[in-house]
Amino acid sequence: MNKLFFRLLVLLMSLSLIGIILVQVYWFNTSFKNNDEQFKFHVKQVIGNVADKLQKQEAYSFYDKYNHYKDSTGKVPKKNDLLEFYYVQKNPKTNKTIIYSNSIISEDYKISSSFFDKKFDTERFKNFNSKRVTEVYNNNNIDNSGVGQSLIPDVRIEKSGNLDILDNAQFEIFFKDIASAMPLEERVSKEILQKLIKKELEERGVNTKFEFGIYSNNLATKVKSDDFKYDKNATYSIPIFTDNEGNSKYQLLVTFPHKKKFLLSELVSITILSIIFTLIILIAYSSALNQLIRQRHISEIKTDFINNMTHEFKTPIATINLALDAIKNPKIIDDKEKVLRYLQMIRDENKRMHAQVENVLRISKLEKKELxxxxxxxxxxxxxxxxxxxxxxxxxxxxxxxxxxxxxxxxxxxxxxxxxxxxxxxxxxxxxxxxxxxxxxxxxxxxxxxxxxxxxxxxxxxxxxxxxxxxxxxxxxxxxxxxxxxxxxxxxxxxxxxxxxxxxxxxxxxxxxxxxxxxxxxxxxxx
Missing domain, CATH: 3.30.565.10 (Histidine kinase-like ATPase, C-terminal domain)
Structure with missing residues (x-):
């Protein structure tokens, strides 16, 4: 029954310890996953903000050029006039010229008051229509003075649509059309992109190494960091530079090569404490189990020792008793030689018992360092x-x-x-x-x-x-x-x-x- 109880106790203690370790592992995995989700949320916010800022910076750049044109011509567009705007950009490296024109046409409509079920005279309502044309000339010497020249463009893109608000909508429409025809390297540099991403990450508390790259229709462009490598589990992407129809051929990808290390670093302090406490429990458990086994072993040894000691004493005691009974015999007590032999036997057996006792006492004194x-x-x-x-x-x-x-x-x-x-x-x-x-x-x-x-x-x-x-x-x-x-x-x-x-x-x-x-x-x- 004692053996069964001991085994049951050891089994329960072992199961409890394994349970504690499994709970710790489960907690660690859950915390890691939560950190991963939080990291993903922050990074999505970061690259979203970076995409917005890139678009706004590009808009501000075109807005400055628009104001410069307005100041140089002295013409301030009016909402009820025909507004036609030309923008010419030439790349000296590629000798490519882009001409963008945007015509805002104001049309008057007379609508009967009965249409609105209101009591007022027939009123005039205006409808604005936009016609946008982007023309790309390769290897042609065209400047602002030559806008009216009759040249055939290499690429011609024409778009039209209605406008509800003239000023903001007109500007956004024409700058996006112009930008979409420009090379990516002229729209953004990797230095500016790196600064933007770094600033946004620091504001979100994501202090780990990052690499970035811009892909065009799933192909890598030159705008990327030196060590950028795509990693499915550590790379996040978002479309950038959307056009007027909401489409984008560019994707901004940001990857974090030390993502796992960063996520683990946030758990390292609590994990170390958890490991230390688990080790303490493990050591305490091992020590307790070792003590239990030692106590059982000592108990068995002591029982064995008592049995052996009893046997060691039983033989000389039996011999002494036989010798004494023999001496009492009337036939032997008168035989001096036999009596002396039996007395010698008693003395020898007594010495044996004395030696056994001395052995035990000697070990005891050695233990106490009294010898x-x-x-x-x-x-x-x-x-x-x-x-x-x-x-x-x-x-x-x-x-x-x-x-x-x-x-x-x-x-x-x-x-x-x-x-x-x-x-x-x-x-x-x-x-x-x-x-x-x-x-x-x-x-x-x-x-x-x-x-x-x-x-x-x-x-x-x-x-x-x-x-x-x-x-x-x-x-x-x-x-x-x-x-x-x-x-x-x-x-x-x-x-x-x-x-x-x-x-x-x-x-x-x-x-x-x-x-x-x-x-x-x-x-x-x-x-």
Whole structure:
């Protein structure tokens, strides 16, 4: 039930975290799309304003020329007169001449009062009619004095229509007709266009790089910025220079090469905060999950430790009880030799239990840094030989052997002889315990630079990669099934690691399943 609850808790926490991340991603995408729409709206306003200003600037230019003509002729048009206006423009580069004429004809109409159902006399009403002619002459020397010449134009465009308001309508009509016959480069320059677009964008708060170009009937013209490239997702267009019929052959295109970067920059601060908070939640979640797993693992290790410890104590206690029962036997109590043998058994088993308790206390003191480890100069080979002596009885019982290979020429190290002897005894005992056949142990020493290396190699069960990483953890024992043929409680190698590290050394293991293990200790030499 606890495992099920733990898995359910982990699943719910994981789903919640994934949900938070997905909500953040959804919010980011929505905000990005909203910014994109807002950007599109502002840009449409900008290019609309630019198109209007281009048209107005062109109108103002023609208006100045119109006033100049009016001032030079001294003729002020009157609404009830025939008004005929000529405009001549010559391009010295192309030798092309454009002549524009606009005739405003005033016609009187008599309309009966009965038509209006009003009581007044017959009145005169005026109707204005416009006739516009644009003529283009190529390679002909024509000026204002030669307007009346009888020359055949290369291009002739004639338009006519009614006028309701004479002054503004007349001017707009004739200037648009003239402008439509002019080359684009004479109507607008890329410098003026760039200034207009830049100013409008700055007013709308769009502070990002832009490129622009004018297309004529879907073909690029010379009026464009140097790095203009059409991009479907970042280019916006609008018709410019519309004629009197509302048609336009020109399109203004504005593209933003860093559009995505600009849109993201507006979200960067809130996005960074969002990522930071999400990372905090993720770290907190990972830490909490790690702690939960560690607590479960520690709980399992402690249970395993208690079971192993109970087993370790159960055997000597049972032996002591059997020995005491045997001594009580009337047939044995008078046999002094048997009594002494049973007393020796009790003493040995008592030592075993005492050693187990000492092991636990030693690790506890190491954890609290209460263990006093005084070091002095020692010959390493002497320490190794002493440790081998400690395990000789166990080794003889298993009919095993220890072979030494002392190849180190420098062997004086600074260490605590008691604790370091215990370190080697622990490693040798493990080598014996985990050898299912007759134990064959080899002990090597060698010098590498300013270090002395000790290797303890056995022909035991060996261990997997996972066990090699965790073998020096407290209470850890590799599972050997339910058989308690290998005694121990998982504290020996934890003690080994702490003591070796306290001597400024390193300890690690090289092993393979079924091929034995080699424990390696590196210690610094005394210079």
């Amino acid at each position: 006093d480890i005084a070091k002095e100069s020692c010959n390493l080979e002497e320490i190794i030989n002493e440790a081998i002596e400690h395990v000789n009885l166990i080794l003889e019982d298993r009919e095993g052997t220890v072979t030494t290979h002392y190849d180190a020429t420098r062997k004086t190290v600074l260490l605590n002889d008691v604790h370091f002897t215990n370190v080697l005894v622990n490693i040798l005992e493990n080598a014996i315990k985990y050898s299912p056949d007759v134990p064959k142990i080899d002990v090597y020493t060698e010098n590498v630079k300013d270090m002395v290396i000790i290797k303890v190699k056995d022909n035991g069960l060996g261990m997997g990669k996972t066990a090699q990483k965790r073998i020096f953890e407290k209470f850890y024992r590799e599972h050997t099934g339910d058989l308690h043929n290998v005694k121990g409680h998982g504290l020996g190698l934890a003690y080994v690691k702490r003591i070796v590290e306290d001597h400024n050394g390193q300890v690690y293991v090289e092993s393979e399943k079924g091929k034995g293990s080699t424990f390696i200790i590196k210690l610094p030499l005394i210079n």
